[in-house]
Amino acid sequence: xxxxxxxxxxxxxxxxxxxxxxxxxxxxxxxxxxxxxxxxxxxxxxxxxxxxxxxxxxxxxxxxxxxxxxxxxxxxxxxxxxxxxxxxxxxxxxxxxxxxxxxxxxxxxxxxxxxxxxxxxxxxxxxxxxxxxxxxxxxxxxxxxxxxxxxxxxxxxxxxxxxxxxxxxxxxxxxxxxxxxxxxxxxxxxxxxxxxxxxxxxxxxxxxxxxxxxxxxxxxxxxxxxxxxxxxxxxxxxxxxxxxxxxxxxxxxxxxxxxxxxxxxxxxxxx
Numbered sequence: 001x002x003x004x005x006x007x008x009x010x011x012x013x014x015x016x017x018x019x020x021x022x023x024x025x026x027x028x029x030x031x032x033x034x035x036x037x038x039x040x041x042x043x044x045x046x047x048x049x050x051x052x053x054x055x056x057x058x059x060x061x062x063x064x065x066x067x068x069x070x071x072x073x074x075x076x077x078x079x080x081x082x083x084x085x086x087x088x089x090x091x092x093x094x095x096x097x098x099x100x101x102x103x104x105x106x107x108x109x110x111x112x113x114x115x116x117x118x119x120x121x122x123x124x125x126x127x128x129x130x131x132x133x134x135x136x137x138x139x140x141x142x143x144x145x146x147x148x149x150x151x152x153x154x155x156x157x158x159x160x161x162x163x164x165x166x167x168x169x170x171x172x173x174x175x176x177x178x179x180x181x182x183x184x185x186x187x188x189x190x191x192x193x194x195x196x197x198x199x200x201x202x203x204x205x206x207x208x209x210x211x212x213x214x215x216x217x218x219x220x221x222x223x224x225x226x227x228x229x230x231x232x233x234x235x236x237x238x239x240x241x242x243x244x245x246x247x248x249x250x251x252x253x254x255x256x257x258x259x260x261x262x263x264x265x266x267x268x269x270x271x
Contacts, residue, residue, distance in 0.1 A: 052196065059126075059157055060205050067190065070096060072212030075136050076187065078166055078180040086124060087165050088116045094136045102130075102153045111135045113151070116164050126158035138183075162195040184214075 070076075075094040080087055094111040101107070109130040117125045129151035158164075168180045171188030180187055190207045 055158070056196070056203065062157075063192070063205075064207055066093070066096075067207045067209050070186065070209060070212065072214040074186060074212075075138075075183065076180060076209075077136055078168060078178075080166065080178045083118060085122065086116070086118055086163060088118060088124075089164065089166050090115045091166060092136060094134055098130065107132070107152065109153075114157075116161070121160075123159070124161040124164055125156050126161055126164060128155045128157055129153070158194075158196065160197055162197060162200055164194045165192070167191040167193075 070093070073095050075092075077092040077094070078089065080089045082088075091114040092111060093113075096110075096112065098109040098112060099106065100109075107130070109132060111131040111134055113129045113131065113135070115127050115129060117127050119125060130153040131149055132152050133149055135149050165178075167176045167178055167190070168187040169176055169189040169191070170182075171185075174188075176191070186209045188209065190209065191204065192207070193202060193204045195202045
């Protein structure tokens with residue numbers, strides 16, 4: 001009796017096993033890519049948040065430096081208008097000489113204006129404008145400011161701002177207002193409330209305006225008294241009546257400033 005030779009056993013995968021293996025492999029690759037994409041998106045979100053915080057901090061530092069170093073003869077004017085869905089404002093500082101380079105040329109701005117500009121998207125841009133000539137009319141002077149004066153330089157400081165609102169504190173009446181047109185003195189504090197983006201958190205910042213001796217008043221007093229009187233004790237110039245402030249949001253009585261004011265502010269170089 002002849003016994004047939006055993007057939008060799010074939011090694012390999014069936015079609016079902018290959019399909020299952022490919023399915024598991026695709027699931028594994030998808031999980032890896034999803035994790036990597038989520039990690040990348042999280043990293044981008046963190047980086048954008050940090051950049052926005054740094055930008056906001058730089059913006060507040062810029063304003064704080066400007067307000068804390070205003071000369072005594074600075075004219076501050078604040079106008080707020082209701083545009084329906086947003087409040088628009090123009091904060092003008094005059095008699096604050098700013099020398100800097102713009103377009104490769106040395107320029108001097110006699111007035112600067114921080115304005116809110118409404119865009120088609122509904123959000124606001126915060127624009128810093130530089131004017132070569134004065135734009136606020138002085139009733140005590142024969143010089144007439146031009147109403148059609150155009151800025152020679154503009155810098156967009158913030159974009160996609162949901163709202164941007166100012167309030168000023170009168171150091172004499174201790175009342176808050178949304179406009180300031182008082183000549184001859186500055187407010188005690190300025191409060192800024194803003195939010196960036198649709199889901200941006202509200203940010204509130206208070207800026208103090210330190211008291212300064214007006215150099216024009218000082219020169220007039222010296223000319224009238226022959227340089228022998230103390231201008232700090234002249235009538236109408238009691239340091240206690242000059243508005244000013246310190247470094248936080250708590251209202252405290254201002255202290256007299258014995259200096260003659262800082263040097264002209266040096267603005268950052270333009271593009």
